[in-house]
Amino acid sequence: MQDIYRFLEDFKIKYERFDHPAVFTFEQANRLVPDLQAARTKNVFVRDKKGGNHFMIMVGDGRRIDLAALSHQLGVKRLGLASPERLLQLLGVDPGSVSPLALINDEENRITLLLDKGLANESYFQCHPLVNTSTLLMAKAELLQFLDAAGHPPRWINIPFLAD
Numbered sequence: 001m002q003d004i005y006r007f008l009e010d011f012k013i014k015y016e017r018f019d020h021p022a023v024f025t026f027e028q029a030n031r032l033v034p035d036l037q038a039a040r041t042k043n044v045f046v047r048d049k050k051g052g053n054h055f056m057i058m059v060g061d062g063r064r065i066d067l068a069a070l071s072h073q074l075g076v077k078r079l080g081l082a083s084p085e086r087l088l089q090l091l092g093v094d095p096g097s098v099s100p101l102a103l104i105n106d107e108e109n110r111i112t113l114l115l116d117k118g119l120a121n122e123s124y125f126q127c128h129p130l131v132n133t134s135t136l137l138m139a140k141a142e143l144l145q146f147l148d149a150a151g152h153p154p155r156w157i158n159i160p161f162l163a164d
Contacts, residue, residue: 002104004129011149016137023132024096026061036137038124043098045087045111049077054090058100059116059159069160092130099128100143101136103152113152116159 008015018036023029029040040061047054053076057065067079084095091098092105100113119125125143127136138146147153 004101004104007104007149008146011145013142013146013149014139015142017129018135018137019133020135021133022096033126033135036124036126036135038126038137039119039122040126041119043100045082045091045098046079047082047086048079051086054082054086054111055079055114056091056098056100056103056111057114057116057159058119058154059161060118063116063118063159064162064164066160066162073157073160094132096132097128097130099130100147100152100154101127102130103147104150105130106150106152109151111152113147113154114159115154115156117156118159120156 018034020032020034023032041058042061042063044057044065045054046057046067059065071077071079087093087095087098090106090110091102093099093102103111103113123140125138125140127138127143128134129136
C-alpha cells in the first residue's frame with residue numbers, strides 16, 4: 001500500500017490536514033471534524049452482482065444513492081455494497097475510511113470513480129487520508145490533480161438518488 005503523504009508530496013499536491021477522533025458516521029463527523037468550509041461527501045464502494053465491476057461513488061453528504069437506478073444507468077447487473085474484505089483488498093482501507101484518496105492503492109485500475117455532477121461547483125473537498133482519524137482539506141483542482149496522478153480520472157455523472 002502506498003504512503004498517501006509521500007504521494008501528495010511527490011506530485012506537489014497541496015492540502016491542509018486536520019486530526020480528530022475516529023469518525024464512522026455523518027453525525028460523528030459533524031461533531032468531531034472541524035467546520036472546514038468544504039464539501040463533505042459520502043464515498044460508497046460498490047461492486048456488480050458478479051464482482052467484476054467496482055465503483056467508488058462520491059456524492060454530497062447525506063444523499064441516498066438509488067443503486068438500482070444507477071445499475072441500470074451504467075448497464076451493469078445489480079450494484080451492492082462491497083464487503084469489508086474486498087474494500088481492504090482493493091483499496092487498502094477499512095469501512096469508515098473510504099475516500100477517493102484510497103484509489104492510489106488500485107494500481108490495476110479495477111475501480112471506476114463516479115462523481116456526482118452536483119459536486120461540480122464545489123471549490124474545496126474534505127477527504128480522509130486512508131484513515132478516519134484525519135481529514136484533508138483540498139481544493140477541487142488539487143483533488144483532480146491527485147486523481148489524474150493516481151490514474152483514476154473521475155467520470156462526472158448525474159447520480160440517481162432515493163427520495164428523502
